[in-house]
Amino acid sequence: MTATDAKGAGAQGRARHLDLKVLGPILALLALILVGALLNANFLSMGNITNVLSRSAFIGIIAVGMTFVITAGGLDLSVGSMAAFIAGLMILVMNGLLPTMGPGWPLVFVGMTTALVAGVAAGFINGFLVTTMRIEAFIVTLGTMGIYRSLVTWLADGGTLSLDFGMRSVIRPIYYDGILGISWPIIVFALVAIAGEVVMRRAAFGRHAAAIGSNDQVARYSSVNVNRVRLLTFVFLGLLVGVATIMYVPRLGSASSSTGLLWELEAIAAVIIGGTMLKGGFGRVWGTVIGVLILSLIDNILNLTDGVSPYLNGAIQGVIIILAVILQRDRKAGA
């Protein structure tokens, strides 16, 4: 009962401070853009904007899926290792089939299918263990995080898996080319974000996820199939990890045990900066996109300026993450 009361109070508080809570992440982003533009003239150049948006795409695509998992009251710590494992698998499959299929788009298509199928399967395993086996999402994904990280190290024999050179020039355009000067990762990220926003706001699935995260008992009595929706959030996230990997592999054409390190924490941080509640019940996909951009911009600005010792990069990121969340905190809950 107390939990429901707190939720009710939270909803009231949200209505009262609607402006700041919605504007918080946007203001933080605008402030960063202003700081960046003042510090370096190249900051707003087309090249730099393309760089920042393209490199945000991996975490961004994953973070959109993470928004749904967290909204439904779950968490997934395994996405970074999962991406590394899928990247390794994708490279192995393409290298293995290269002699028979030859370099070309059919083989790229096989690689993409591998990534998507592996992503869905990995997401399903996480979701199955969380829902049917009733194990805490934190523990399940902590376990699978270690499993995938070890598997990619093992596949790479401790070194690095590299895509065969003949294949690299074929697959390279997926990261570096695009339409009308906008690179593919940016386009895919935008499409995923728009689809995510629509599903979260308009589709029954989004509302069900929020209802489950808010109170799964009530959701169950309201004839929401709790397990099915929860499982689907994990499968959906796994699929998006596969999509992110398809964007990632063409960039350097390699995967190793250091691929995707800490991506899970960056994705979770972006989701929370964007205004989604870590305990579930409320999710905001466009906020997640802003959160991802804030995180990449901090890195970018620190690289473009000389004033700050690189040793302090992590500290500055931490301060900005906390500030962004303070800007939109629930005053009622603090009182």
Add this chain to the structure above:
Amino acid sequence: MRHLAYAALAATLAMPAAAQETQVIGISIPAATHGWAGGMNYHAQEAVDRLEGVYPQLDFVLATASDPAKQVNDIEDMLATRDIDALVVLPFESEPLTGPVAAVADAGKWVTVVDRGLAQEGIEDLYVAGDNPGFGRVAGEYMVSAMPDGGQIVALRGIPTTIDNERVEGFQQAIEGSGIEILGMEHGNWNRDDSFTVMQDFLSKYPQIDAVWASDDDMAIGVLAAIEAAGRDDVQFVLGGAGMKEMIQRTAENDPMVPANVTYPPSMIATAIELTAVGLTSNAPVSGEFVIGSVLVTPENAADYYFPDSPF
């Protein structure tokens, strides 16, 4: 039944006699969590396989640890249950491993420390080390010789550690007064993705970069990809380091962007195991310090540093 019992008894009686002749070398190294460590694991395994044939009286116990705490456990287990006569250890971190390794030395066992020194001096009998200041110095000297008229470079650093600091100091001393100016230095964390990002930002920030000291081959790969994607032709070359086989190969094939390399051989673990085996089995003295120099690899000598079977 009785025969079986006798056989078992005979076996147990025979065991101590055999054990007296066999000496055990314990090897404790970090797991293959990045390229260099992967190569080091490969060379450790290869050395063990080879030396088991050379010295039938030696037994080897190889343990890889994914963090310092696990490495401490490994070493304690080796001492307690495997009854090792010598320990070859590449410490994950200096501080946490100093106590446990000192305990092995106090138990009267031979201790060989590799690469990363312990926090306290005088524990180990033999110290096989890479030359980090030398690694930076050789790289700096190459930069000076490749750009006699000076130039503007950017540098990528590794994970913030003593190793990285020593390398960077060695590099800075070597280029001092040569007219080579370091425009910027950022941490690429010995990681391809991080260095790709850092290099993209360097390219946005500086309109003219003559060369890059990537200081590591993983980072050099990220740097090269960023330069290629930006389509910049002002960067003349990228100097990596550590001798990854793909990069050594490019140097051997006279790739103008990868004209040289500086070694920091992961095979130093093999040197340490070999010297320890020699010390246990012969009268040849092997105690002291053995510093493995960092060598400049150029197209002329690249073939000597190319190990196609190693993962690194």
